[in-house]
Each structure stands twice: as C-alpha cells, then as structure tokens.
Amino acid sequence: MARNMSYMIIFISVFGLCLSSKSTLINLTTAVFNDYDPSIRPYCQGHEQVNVTMDLAVRQLIDMNEPDQIIKLNLWIRLRWIDCLLTWTPSDYDNITDLIVPFDKVWTPDITIYDSVSEELYGLEKFRANVSYDGAINYNFPTVIEIQCQVDVTNFPFDRQMCPLQFGSWIYTGNLLDMNIENDHADLSALKENVEWEISKVPAEKHIKKYSLSSDPFVDLTYNLYLKRKPRYYEANIILPSIIITLLATLGFLLPVDSGEKVSLEVTVMLSLTVFQLLVADRLPPSDEARPLLGEFFTFTLILCGLSTFVQVAVINIYYRGDRKMSGWMNKLILKPLAKITLTKATLLNQKAHDDDNTTNDDSVDDLDNATKWQTLSICIDRVGLILFIVILTIGCIVIFTHFT
Numbered sequence: 001m002a003r004n005m006s007y008m009i010i011f012i013s014v015f016g017l018c019l020s021s022k023s024t025l026i027n028l029t030t031a032v033f034n035d036y037d038p039s040i041r042p043y044c045q046g047h048e049q050v051n052v053t054m055d056l057a058v059r060q061l062i063d064m065n066e067p068d069q070i071i072k073l074n075l076w077i078r079l080r081w082i083d084c085l086l087t088w089t090p091s092d093y094d095n096i097t098d099l100i101v102p103f104d105k106v107w108t109p110d111i112t113i114y115d116s117v118s119e120e121l122y123g124l125e126k127f128r129a130n131v132s133y134d135g136a137i138n139y140n141f142p143t144v145i146e147i148q149c150q151v152d153v154t155n156f157p158f159d160r161q162m163c164p165l166q167f168g169s170w171i172y173t174g175n176l177l178d179m180n181i182e183n184d185h186a187d188l189s190a191l192k193e194n195v196e197w198e199i200s201k202v203p204a205e206k207h208i209k210k211y212s213l214s215s216d217p218f219v220d221l222t223y224n225l226y227l228k229r230k231p232r233y234y235e236a237n238i239i240l241p242s243i244i245i246t247l248l249a250t251l252g253f254l255l256p257v258d259s260g261e262k263v264s265l266e267v268t269v270m271l272s273l274t275v276f277q278l279l280v281a282d283r284l285p286p287s288d289e290a291r292p293l294l295g296e297f298f299t300f301t302l303i304l305c306g307l308s309t310f311v312q313v314a315v316i317n318i319y320y321r322g323d324r325k326m327s328g329w330m331n332k333l334i335l336k337p338l339a340k341i342t343l344t345k346a347t348l349l350n351q352k353a354h355d356d357d358n359t360t361n362d363d364s365v366d367d368l369d370n371a372t373k374w375q376t377l378s379i380c381i382d383r384v385g386l387i388l389f390i391v392i393l394t395i396g397c398i399v400i401f402t403h404f405t
C-alpha cells in the first residue's frame with residue numbers, strides 16, 4: 001500500500017514536471033513558429049543570402065554495378081544554415097536553447113544530387129531538424145543514393161575509379177542560396193568496409209557555374225569519391241588459373257603424335273579460356289571505348305591457342321605422310337636447317353632405319369627413308385612451334401601486364 005503510494009507520488013511529480021516543461025515548450029514553439037511559413041526561404045535585413053554549409057560522411061558503398069555504371073551509397077548528410085526568423089531569448093523560456101522539430105516545420109534547402117538514377121534524395125524530407133535560439137539549424141539525415149558513375153575498366157581488376165557526387169540546390173541561384181563545404185574531405189570515420197572496393201579519399205570542391213538558362217550563378221558542391229578495387233579475388237580466381245591454363249597449352253607441343261591428344265588438349269584450353277573471358281565480360285560494361293586489358297589478354301591467348309591448334313594439325317598431318325617422296329628442296333631447305341636448329345636427331349625416332357642396318361644417322365638426315373623424313377620434319381615443326389609459342393606468350397604477357405597502371 002505504502003509502496004503503491006510512493007509510486008503514485010513519483011508518477012504525479014514526474015508527470016507534473018513534464019507538464020510544466022512541456023507547456024514552456026509549447027509556449028516557445030507557439031511563439032517561434034507563429035507567423036512562420038516553412039515554404040518561404042528565410043529573408044531578413046542583412047541576411048539576404050542563406051548560407052548552407054554541408055558536410056558528408058560516407059557510411060557504406062552498398063553496390064557498384066559496373067555493367068550499368070551505377071553506384072549505390074549510404075551517406076550521412078549534415079546541413080547547417082542560419083534561419084534568421086527562428087530566434088528567441090532562452091532566458092524567457094526556462095533557458096531552453098534548442099528545439100527538435102520535424103523537417104516540415106522549418107524551411108529546408110532543396111538540395112538534390114545530380115546524376116541520380118533514383119527518384120529523389122531519399123531522407124531529405126523524413127527527419128528532424130535541430131533549431132537553436134540564435135537561428136542556427138542543424139539538419140542531419142541518412143540517405144541512400146544511386147548515381148550514374150562513369151567506370152573506366154581498362155585496368156580491371158587493378159582499376160581505380162572516381163565518382164563525382166554533385167550536390168546543389170535545384171531552384172535557388174547562388175545569389176539566394178550559397179553553399180559551402182564544412183571540411184575539405186568527407187568524413188570516413190564511420191565507414192563500413194566493402195568487400196570489393198576501398199574508398200581511398202573523398203575530397204570536396206565548390207563550383208560556381210552559369211547555365212544558359214539564367215544569368216545568375218548556381219553553386220554546387222562536388223565530393224569526388226576515389227575508389228580502388230581490391231584485386232585479390234580476381235587474381236586468385238581468374239588471372240592465376242587462366243595463366244596456368246595458357247601454360248598448359250604449351251604441353252600440346254610436347255605430347256607425342258601417337259598419343260592422339262595434341263589437338264584435343266589445345267581445344268580444351270581454348271574452351272576454358274573462353275569460360276574465363278565470359279566471367280570477366282559479365283562484370284564489365286559492354287563499352288567500346290575502354291577495352292579491359294584483361295580482355296585483351298584473353299583474346300591474345302585465345303588467338304595463340306587457335307594458331308597452335310593449326311600447327312598441331314599440320315604436325316599430325318605431316319607425321320602420317322607415309323612413304324610419299326619428300327622433294328629435294330624441301331629436304332635441303334626446310335628439313336635440314338630445321339633439324340639443326342631444333343637439335344632433332346633423326347635416329348631417335350625412326351624404327352625402320354634401325355631395322356635395315358645399324359648405321360647411326362646422328363647428324364645426317366640424308367639417308368633416311370621417306371616416312372622417317374616426314375616424321376622428323378613434323379617433330380622439327382613441333383619444336384619450332386613450342387619455341388615460338390613460349391616466346392610470343394612471354395612477350396605478349398609482358399606487353400599486356402606492363403600496360404596496367
């Protein structure tokens with residue numbers, strides 16, 4: 001019983017306290033917002049221009065859609081301005097120095113983001129403003145923006161991107177509404193890590209522009225979002241496997257013709273390179289202007305593997321020429337020099353010559369039968385192909401990978 005009473009007393013006193021402070025608040029808001037029209041820009045003598053100061057905190061990069069070139073960000077926007085019509089003397093109102101009011105109670109600048117692909121600056125019309133007795137208004141709100149951002153994928157996956165976030169009043173000219181940046185860099189202290197992108201810096205600039213529509217200047221604030229892709233995933237899942245697969249293509253030259261796998265190895269390598277090429281192409285904008293160097297790499301290796309398939313087919317064809325006669329000039333001008341260059345020893349591969357007589361033809365290819373000559377020639381071509389493949393692949397890789405900046 002006594003306990004209930006004490007609860008009651010506490011309740012009544014708290015309620016009374018609320019009531020009394022609330023009535024002061026009500027008196028204050030009634031006085032301040034009496035005759036105040038939130039749809040009209042505050043205008044007083046000596047305050048012809050509203051000076052909006054903006055600060056931006058980047059909370060999260062939600063998504064970067066390279067094919068559509070759209071970036072989605074979670075931002076915290078902090079706006080500050082002086083509304084000369086919203087002032088009071090705190091000592092008249094129990095020393096209340098600031099008021100929190102819904103956004104539609106006060107005039108707010110019509111800040112928009114240019115290049116937006118979503119409907120509006122979400123959040124600008126949803127939160128509450130903090131009004132101080134001297135007219136200073138703080139309006140902080142979170143927002144999610146989706147904007148168009150030109151993506152240059154030349155260096156994919158070692159690329160850096162820059163997305164300008166341009167904020168400005170849509171209707172007020174610079175004479176009526178001036179905008180200033182609070183800090184020359186956006187606040188990154190509340191940043192949540194993105195798995196693929198690192199936000200390296202976000203410097204801010206103020207621009208004053210004249211558009212053909214009106215002679216008055218328009219002010220905008222541009223935050224340049226510098227992004228750096230974390231390449232680890234692509235290195236491990238695309239670049240390394242594709243280099244290993246390309247190296248496998250060299251094995252095609254080393255396989256003996258009898259194995260019957262020379263061509264199928266090359267074709268398998270080409271198919272798997274195509275799969276990687278598609279994986280990369282899927283993530284990039286279908287642009288003609290900036291061809292990704294990685295795409296050039298795949299095209300290059302595909303062409304190389306295609307050419308080596310031709311060589312393999314030629315090698316197999318020549319190998320099974322049989323007893324047909326090899327013309328003298330071919331023997332002299334092609335077979336002999338090739339055998340010398342590639343250090344091919346005819347005896348290593350011919351069986352018939354051994355059967356007939358046991359002369360060893362270590363350095364000469366003159367006394368071989370026709371079939372052996374053809375086989376020797378095919379092996380020479382195989383070796384030349386191997387050397388050329390390795391040389392071209394090395395040069396191509398060096399050229400392409402040194403172009404990454």
Ligand SMILES: *[C@@H]1O[C@H](CO)[C@@H](O)[C@H](O)[C@H]1NC(C)=O
Binds near residue numbers: 020023024027
């Ligand atoms: C609020 O205003 C009313 C009438 O204007 C006055 O009677 C009342 O005392 C005021 N309340 C406070 C807490 O000042």
Ligand SMILES: *[C@@H]1O[C@H](CO)[C@@H](O)[C@H](O)[C@H]1NC(C)=O
Binds near residue numbers: 049052053178180
């Ligand atoms: C607007 O505010 C900024 C920063 O607070 C200040 O540097 C600038 O002088 C102000 N401009 C006007 C016209 O009051």
Ligand SMILES: *[C@@H]1O[C@H](CO)[C@@H](O)[C@H](O)[C@H]1NC(C)=O
Binds near residue numbers: 094
């Ligand atoms: C308001 O502040 C002044 C000076 O700080 C103080 O003397 C006065 O008692 C305060 N009034 C109320 C209602 O708290």
Ligand SMILES: *[C@@H]1O[C@H](CO)[C@@H](O)[C@H](O)[C@H]1NC(C)=O
Binds near residue numbers: 098
């Ligand atoms: C409102 O602004 C005043 C002055 O800038 C500050 O002292 C106060 O803490 C703010 N209130 C809130 C709830 O942010």
Ligand SMILES: *[C@@H]1O[C@H](CO)[C@@H](O)[C@H](O)[C@H]1NC(C)=O
Binds near residue numbers: 357358359
């Ligand atoms: C083949 O070699 C053996 C020993 O290596 C030799 O005795 C024989 O005379 C050789 N035959 C011919 C046809 O040269």
Ligand SMILES: *[C@@H]1O[C@H](CO)[C@@H](O)[C@H](O)[C@H]1NC(C)=O
Binds near residue numbers: 326369370
């Ligand atoms: C190569 O073939 C031609 C004609 O088919 C034949 O006349 C010649 O003797 C052959 N040469 C050898 C070394 O077998």
